[in-house]
Amino acid sequence: MNKSIAIQFNRVSKSYPIYSHLGAGLKGFIFNLPKALKGLARERFTALENISFDINRGETVAFMGRNGAGKSTTLGLIAQVLKSTSGTVAVHGRVSPLLELGGGFHSDLTGRENILLNGVLLGLSRKTIKEKEDSIIGFSELGNFIDQPIRMYSSGMLSRLGFSVVAHLDPEILLVDEVLAVGDIAFQEKCKNKITEFKKSGVTIVLVSHSIDDVRKLCDRVIWIENHKIQMDGPTTEVLPVYEKYFV
Amino acid sequence: MNIERIKDLVIVLTQKELKARYKNMKLGYLWSLGNPLAYGLIYWLVFKYVMKVKIEGFPLFLVSALFPWQWFVNSISVSANTFVSNASLIKKVNFPRNILSLVSTGQDLIHFIAALPITFIFMLIYHKNFSPMLFIGVPLLAIIQLGYTYGLGLMISTINIFFRDAERLIGIFITFLFYLTPIVYSTDMIPENFRHLIPLNPVAPLILNWRSLFLEGTLNWNYVGITLGYAALFIITGHAIYRRLSWKFAEFL
Ligand SMILES: Nc1ncnc2c1ncn2[C@@H]1O[C@H](COP(=O)(O)OP(=O)(O)O)[C@@H](O)[C@H]1O
Ligand SMILES: [Mg+2]
Numbered sequence: 001m002n003k004s005i006a007i008q009f010n011r012v013s014k015s016y017p018i019y020s021h022l023g024a025g026l027k028g029f030i031f032n033l034p035k036a037l038k039g040l041a042r043e044r045f046t047a048l049e050n051i052s053f054d055i056n057r058g059e060t061v062a063f064m065g066r067n068g069a070g071k072s073t074t075l076g077l078i079a080q081v082l083k084s085t086s087g088t089v090a091v092h093g094r095v096s097p098l099l100e101l102g103g104g105f106h107s108d109l110t111g112r113e114n115i116l117l118n119g120v121l122l123g124l125s126r127k128t129i130k131e132k133e134d135s136i137i138g139f140s141e142l143g144n145f146i147d148q149p150i151r152m153y154s155s156g157m158l159s160r161l162g163f164s165v166v167a168h169l170d171p172e173i174l175l176v177d178e179v180l181a182v183g184d185i186a187f188q189e190k191c192k193n194k195i196t197e198f199k200k201s202g203v204t205i206v207l208v209s210h211s212i213d214d215v216r217k218l219c220d221r222v223i224w225i226e227n228h229k230i231q232m233d234g235p236t237t238e239v240l241p242v243y244e245k246y247f248v
Numbered sequence: 249m250n251i252e253r254i255k256d257l258v259i260v261l262t263q264k265e266l267k268a269r270y271k272n273m274k275l276g277y278l279w280s281l282g283n284p285l286a287y288g289l290i291y292w293l294v295f296k297y298v299m300k301v302k303i304e305g306f307p308l309f310l311v312s313a314l315f316p317w318q319w320f321v322n323s324i325s326v327s328a329n330t331f332v333s334n335a336s337l338i339k340k341v342n343f344p345r346n347i348l349s350l351v352s353t354g355q356d357l358i359h360f361i362a363a364l365p366i367t368f369i370f371m372l373i374y375h376k377n378f379s380p381m382l383f384i385g386v387p388l389l390a391i392i393q394l395g396y397t398y399g400l401g402l403m404i405s406t407i408n409i410f411f412r413d414a415e416r417l418i419g420i421f422i423t424f425l426f427y428l429t430p431i432v433y434s435t436d437m438i439p440e441n442f443r444h445l446i447p448l449n450p451v452a453p454l455i456l457n458w459r460s461l462f463l464e465g466t467l468n469w470n471y472v473g474i475t476l477g478y479a480a481l482f483i484i485t486g487h488a489i490y491r492r493l494s495w496k497f498a499e500f501l
Contacts, residue, residue: 016499026411080342081498097340104337108268120260121341125252 012087093172327401379465399482
């Protein structure tokens with residue numbers, strides 16, 4: 001095993017079962033048992049097919065491709081919330097996922113309470129969060145809203161809160177799934193600066209983005225997924241022109 | 249996964265659950281008292297004055313069983329949604345998901361303990377002794393019930409991810425169980441040739457022990473053993489199911 005590798009996918013496939021019969025619940029399952037059991041084994045939807053790549057430590061990689069191509073599935077596999085159907089996924093290092101906006105927040109809690117909750121879920125200790133709280137709140141620029149329930153927040157404010165927590169983690173591998181596009185321009189800039197900072201300090205960054213500009217600015221490498229397979233994998237400067245020509 | 253991390257997770261998740269469940273903590277506390285007391289009042293009226301049940305100190309008799317029953321019912325019925333209502337968390341971060349089950353029943357334990365003074369007040373009213381056995385019995389039964397409801401809750405919440413109607417079945421099941429458990433009646437009222445079946449009801453030995461603890465200051469150690477057996481069974485089965493299926497949670501939710 002090469003020590004400089006952070007993430008390694010070896011012939012990874014991921015398929016989701018199509019549990020149509022489960023929609024009928026336990027009752028339906030029991031009353032249609034033979035059919036239901038057969039269905040469990042057979043119907044599957046392939047989201048990723050035979051994907052292989054190595055991501056080195058400190059690399060900044062963008063996953064690009066259409067909606068439904070399998071980008072979030074890839075990040076879920078890296079974050080180890082999903083398990084591959086075949087092939088092996090190896091991840092070396094502490095993963096900090098920023099997978100879903102407001103995921104892990106609770107709408108009845110205040111911003112401040114959510115910082116604690118989210119921070120602990122993402123791997124910080126309560127003590128560390130208490131120490132960093134002022135700095136997190138400062139970063140978010142949410143002002144007095146920080147003590148309001150986040151039910152009252154706009155999606156932009158939620159992304160501020162979410163990113164502010166992540167900005168104070170000490171990640172080895174950072175996953176960012178389409179969350180940079182939310183929030184106002186000033187805050188987007190701040191997030192990108194933070195990511196650049198992480199990058200300089202050697203964090204491995206994997207991000208999903210549809211913004212060609214962002215990818216050009218932030219990433220060394222692009223993995224383009226089309227039809228659940230890798231269409232192209234290479235330096236940003238090589239992949240982006242082909243990608244642009246393909247879609248524009 | 250070290251102990252410190254698990255402790256932190258349990259604390260923040262419990263705080264979250266408590267705050268989410270009761271936006272106002274003081275009102276929330278009153279609700280957790282009000283529910284069993286309201287049931288107690290109804291059962292007292294119906295069973296004493298309509299059905300003419302002759303049990304001495306009937307209100308204390310009811311309260312001593314209704315609070316532990318309430319904990320049991322809450323843990324079981326809320327557990328159906330433990331994972332479903334935390335879907336966004338589960339899809340996002342990798343942490344031991346069974347902590348959510350522990351947290352869920354843990355907060356019912358907190359309510360149960362906070363409501364204990366009510367039972368004590370009824371004990372005072374009916375001139376019951378505060379036997380030293382309470383100091384052993386309350387923590388012992390509470391810990392057993394915590395493990396018991398945790399295991400059962402883990403089982404139910406896992407199954408409910410895959411079969412969302414499990415929740416309804418549980419509602420029906422709880423109604424059956426309530427009338428099959430000596431809560432509003434005493435064991436002597438059960439026909440003698442059926443009494444040996446009591447341990448077959450998984451929750452009866454537990455509830456009866458709470459009652460004898462508060463009313464007589466004694467524990468039935470056979471029943472303690474049986475409840476421990478059930479708790480072990482639920483924890484082991486719950487974990488087996490959870491382990492087999494937990495990696496599928498994120499794709500199902
Ligand atoms: N939990 C799931 N169950 C079934 N199918 C899913 C699930 N999650 C994603 N999919 C399917 O897998 C494919 C890839 O999804 P995803 O990785 O989210 O795409 P992307 O992030 O690239 O838009 C999509 O067609 C989607 O419908
Ligand atoms: Mg996606």
